[in-house]
Amino acid sequence: MQPPASTMPDADDILRVEDLKVHFPITRGAVFRRQAGAVRAVDGVTFTLARGETLGVVGESGCGKSTTGLAIARMVTPTAGRIAFEGVDITDFDQDHMRPLRRRMQMVYQDPYGSLNPRMKVRDIIAEPLEVHGIAGGRAALKERIAASMAMTGLAPAMADRYPHEFSGGQRQRIGIARALVLEPSLVICDEPVSALDVSIQAQIVNLFVDLRDRLGLSYIFIAHDLAVVRHISHRIAVMYLGRIVEIARRDDLYRDPLHPYTKALMAAIPIPDPELEATRPRQIVQGEPPSATGPRVGCAFHRRCPAAMPRCAQEDPVLMGTPGERAVACHLHD
Amino acid sequence: MSDATVQQVQDEAVVHHSLLRRMGGGLRTFVRRSPMSAFWGVIAALIIVMAIIAPVLAPYPPLKSDFRAMTKAPTERHWFGTDQIGRDTLSRVIYGSRASLTVAVSAVVLGTTLGAFWGLASGYFGGRFDLVSQRIMEFLQSFPDLILAMAIAMALGAGFGTVIVAIAITRIPFGGRVIRSVVLSLKERAFVEAARGLGASHTRMMLRHILPQCIAPYLVLATTHLGVAIIIEASLGFLGVGIPPPQPTWGNMLADSLNAGLIPPWWLVLFPGGAITLTVLAFNLLGDGIRDALDPRLRGTA
Numbered sequence: 056m057q058p059p060a061s062t063m064p065d066a067d068d069i070l071r072v073e074d075l076k077v078h079f080p081i082t083r084g085a086v087f088r089r090q091a092g093a094v095r096a097v098d099g100v101t102f103t104l105a106r107g108e109t110l111g112v113v114g115e116s117g118c119g120k121s122t123t124g125l126a127i128a129r130m131v132t133p134t135a136g137r138i139a140f141e142g143v144d145i146t147d148f149d150q151d152h153m154r155p156l157r158r159r160m161q162m163v164y165q166d167p168y169g170s171l172n173p174r175m176k177v178r179d180i181i182a183e184p185l186e187v188h189g190i191a192g193g194r195a196a197l198k199e200r201i202a203a204s205m206a207m208t209g210l211a212p213a214m215a216d217r218y219p220h221e222f223s224g225g226q227r228q229r230i231g232i233a234r235a236l237v238l239e240p241s242l243v244i245c246d247e248p249v250s251a252l253d254v255s256i257q258a259q260i261v262n263l264f265v266d267l268r269d270r271l272g273l274s275y276i277f278i279a280h281d282l283a284v285v286r287h288i289s290h291r292i293a294v295m296y297l298g299r300i301v302e303i304a305r306r307d308d309l310y311r312d313p314l315h316p317y318t319k320a321l322m323a324a325i326p327i328p329d330p331e332l333e334a335t336r337p338r339q340i341v342q343g344e345p346p347s348a349t350g351p352r353v354g355c356a357f358h359r360r361c362p363a364a365m366p367r368c369a370q371e372d373p374v375l376m377g378t379p380g381e382r383a384v385a386c387h388l389h390d
Numbered sequence: 391m392s393d394a395t396v397q398q399v400q401d402e403a404v405v406h407h408s409l410l411r412r413m414g415g416g417l418r419t420f421v422r423r424s425p426m427s428a429f430w431g432v433i434a435a436l437i438i439v440m441a442i443i444a445p446v447l448a449p450y451p452p453l454k455s456d457f458r459a460m461t462k463a464p465t466e467r468h469w470f471g472t473d474q475i476g477r478d479t480l481s482r483v484i485y486g487s488r489a490s491l492t493v494a495v496s497a498v499v500l501g502t503t504l505g506a507f508w509g510l511a512s513g514y515f516g517g518r519f520d521l522v523s524q525r526i527m528e529f530l531q532s533f534p535d536l537i538l539a540m541a542i543a544m545a546l547g548a549g550f551g552t553v554i555v556a557i558a559i560t561r562i563p564f565g566g567r568v569i570r571s572v573v574l575s576l577k578e579r580a581f582v583e584a585a586r587g588l589g590a591s592h593t594r595m596m597l598r599h600i601l602p603q604c605i606a607p608y609l610v611l612a613t614t615h616l617g618v619a620i621i622i623e624a625s626l627g628f629l630g631v632g633i634p635p636p637q638p639t640w641g642n643m644l645a646d647s648l649n650a651g652l653i654p655p656w657w658l659v660l661f662p663g664g665a666i667t668l669t670v671l672a673f674n675l676l677g678d679g680i681r682d683a684l685d686p687r688l689r690g691t692a
Contacts, residue, residue, distance in 0.1 A: 128587055150586070157589035169580035174602050183598075184588045234588075 069242055069274045070104040070127065075136035077119070077126050081349065094348050096122040098298035099136070101375070106241070109268065109275040111285030111306070113321065114295035117345065120278045121165075123295070124244045127276065128162050129153050140242070158188055161235035165247040167227035171219040177230055178215040181205065184238045204237040207270075209263060225256035229263070236267065244276045249284055261287055283325045286310065294318045297345050297356040300375060304382040314384040316361045317341070355387065363388060420683050427679020434672040441487040448481035452638050464657055471657035473643075474650050482638040483661050489639040490669065493553050494619035501558035502612050505565025506604065512566065513573030514596050524570075527563035535560045539622050543631045553632050557619050564615060565608075572607050576600050606684040614677035617670035624666050640666050 077097040080090045097119040104110050112120045125131045127138055129148055137146050140160060145153065161184075164170035171180055181201045185191040192200075202212035208229040219227055228248060235243055245264065249257040265288055267273060279285045285292055286306065293303040294317065302315040313319045320341045327333045343360045355361070358368035367387055376390065377383030421428040440447060449469075450456070456476040464471045470479035505527075512523040530538070542556035576582060577600060585595050626632035627641020635642055640662040647658035 130583065130587060150589070150591075154589040157587070162584070162587045164580055164584055166580050170584045172581040172585075172599055183585070183590070187589050187591075187594065231584075234584075 067105055068103045069106045069108075069141055070276075071137075071139040072103070072123075072127065073101050073137045073139075075100040075123065075126060075138060076134045077122050077131055078134040092349050095298050096348060097126060097133075098348075098352075100295075100298075100300055101136075102293060102300065102303060104242070104274055104276065107268070107272050107274055108291065109277055109289050111289030111292040112276060112278045112295060113280060113282055113285055113292060115280060115345070117348070118295040119298040119348075120280075120295050121246050124162070124246045124276060124278050128160060128244050130162075154188070158190075158238045159240050160242045160244070161238060161240040163228075163231050163235050163243060163245045163248045165250055167224050167231055167251060168219075170231055171227060173219055176216055176218060177205070177210075177222075180219070180230060181215075181234050181237050184234060188238065190238075200237060204233040207236065207267065208233040223256075224252050225259060228252060228256075228260055232260075232263065232267070236271070239271070240273070242274045242276070244278075246278050247280065248277075250280060257284060264288055281325070282310075282321050294321065297348060299356070299385065300383075301357070301386070302384045303375070303377075304384075308382055314382075314389050315357075315386045316363050316388070317357050355385075420679070424679045424682060427676055427682070430672045430675040430679065433668065434676050437487060437669050437672065438491060440484060441491045444484050444488055448478075448484045450478040450481045452482045452485040453477065453636055470661045471655070473646060473658055479643075479657060479661050482643055483640070483665050486638045486640045486643060486662060487665065487669070489550075489633050489637060490620050490623055490641075490666075493550070493557065493623045493633070494616050496554045497557035497619045497623075498561055498612050498615050500554065501561025502565035502608065502615060504558070505562040505567075506569040506608055508562065509566035509569035510573055510596055510601060510604065513570035514577055514592070514600065520570075523566070527566050530559070531563040531567075533560075535618065535622055536625050539626060540629065540631055543626055548631060548634050550633055553623060553626055556626070557622050560622065561615055561619065565611060568607055568611050569604050572604050573600055576603050610677055610681040610684065613680055614674055617673040617677070620666060620670050620673070
């Protein structure tokens with residue numbers, strides 16, 4: 056299947072996502088399969104990402120943030136919507152069509168233990184992208200590229216002959232980053248890259264991401280589940296809830312003045328690094344759980360947990376409204 | 391302990407004990423951790439050596455008749471006695487190991503490997519191919535090993551190659567199912583997903599990322615099934631559809647013993663039978679030991 060490479064306007068945007076939906080079918084029956092429903096993991100996500108920009112994506116477990124990342128990397132198939140990367144519509148691309156584009160779009164994964172093949176040496180792990188794309192060059196050139204990639208991510212090139220299990224979590228994540236960057240991509244999708252690390256290591260790795268972005272001019276989609284982590288790295292932040300973006304804004308605006316009640320709740324959950332202030336901090340804990348992603352959507356998905364819910368919220372589903380690229384929120388309080 | 395940590399510990403165990411990668415260190419650890427399995431490993435190795443240097447070890451040619459000593463109990467001249475036409479039982483047992491081991495090793499390597507690749511593809515691609523493959527394997531497995539091997543051997547006609555093919559076919563589903571189940575869990579691992587994200591082809595993901603992780607279960611399976619293959623080979627020989635006489639095999643030696651009288655002389659039954667028992671026991675216990683060393687989770691299970 057070769058869809059025409061439609062060029063979307065605004066070449067400055069490295070990535071455009073329009074009304075992206077990813078539904079996972081629930082099937083019943085072994086012989087006569089029929090679809091009994093669908094999990095709407097991502098249910099209408101729209102945003103753009105400028106070259107060199109970092110978009111932080113936050114939300115609780117199951118809100119669809121990782122699936123959004125996987126769909127953009129075309130690791131899962133979108134059910135609807137469009138994804139354009141560097142002006143090329145990749146929504147319907149298969150693995151063969153994606154291969155040349157993967158040089159420009161790489162992923163860093165959450166689990167630094169699982170995402171590295173335990174039987175491959177660091178050298179081979181970092182060399183693999185080059186081999187896959189047939190740009191390995193000569194033996195000496197390959198070695199040099201691996202060493203450069205390792206040095207760039209703060210690993211001693213002398214460690215190239217070791218196996219992943221000989222490294223700490225933070226070092227393993229550096230190996231994962233080196234693997235992603237050896238192809239010199241323009242977009243890196245970071246799927247909770249620091250969630251599995253110790254807090255002290257998290258800062259180091261986030262700083263490494265910032266440093267590499269500034270040096271290499273990378274664009275990031277930086278997925279995380281708390282706002283404290285994305286604050287340092289993001290230019291803009293999208294807050295996701297049950298498969299949709301409920302608020303998207305520039306970082307400083309979002310932290311200064313969160314509009315959506317869910318964003319406010321997330322903000323309130325950030326601990327203050329001062330024990331006395333922390334003890335007196337007003338707590339606004341969101342009660343309950345998000346509604347099922349399989350059931351019908353009636354009203355605002357957040358209304359049952361929302362402290363500011365109005366009768367209207369139970370009936371009418373708010374749409375994301377605001378200035379594109381500036382600030383948008385899906386909440387009846389801000390219609 | 392989190393899932394990631396458990397996985398890490400297992401990965402480390404796998405890397406540390408990989409016999410292929412760290413032969414020396416791995417072997418030493420193996421001997422220290424399970425001396426019993428190491429002992430049976432030595433027995434298995436001795437049996438293999440015996441098969442290789444049979445002409446040096448055997449006191450007589452296996453087909454040479456000593457007409458002064460027919461159906462004689464063990465003596466100084468013939469330690470294991472002689473059969474009805476005066477052939478030396480010890481020499482025949484030693485030479486018999488050649489047929490048993492050659493057939494068993496070839497059949498297991500052929501059958502298990504074929505099954506393993508089939509299982510790899512079946513588990514990796516899933517879907518309809520997997521569904522059909524698994525039904526074929528179930529069909530093969532629904533026959534008792536010996537009956538299936540007999541049917542194939544009889545259909546193809548007696549001979550060395552026939553016996554190997556017949557036994558190999560009975561081994562395919564075992565290799566297929568075990569490797570498929572390993573692949574099913576491996577393909578969900580994050581590093582396989584990561585390889586896909588790099589743009590790796592199916593071939594690359596299967597051969598580079600999944601297959602190497604299957605070596606441990608393959609080794610265990612192959613070693614254990616060597617024992618089974620030896621039993622089937624001997625049974626085919628005993629039933630007269632195996633390797634035809636006069637070439638000595640442990641199976642057809644047992645069959646011959648029946649012709650020596652209503653109650654066969656004990657030395658004609660004990661020595662080939664003992665050889666079969668010892669060899670099967672050695673390979674099975676060695677296989678168990680390798681499995682425990684490579685996969686600590688299965689320790690103590692049958």
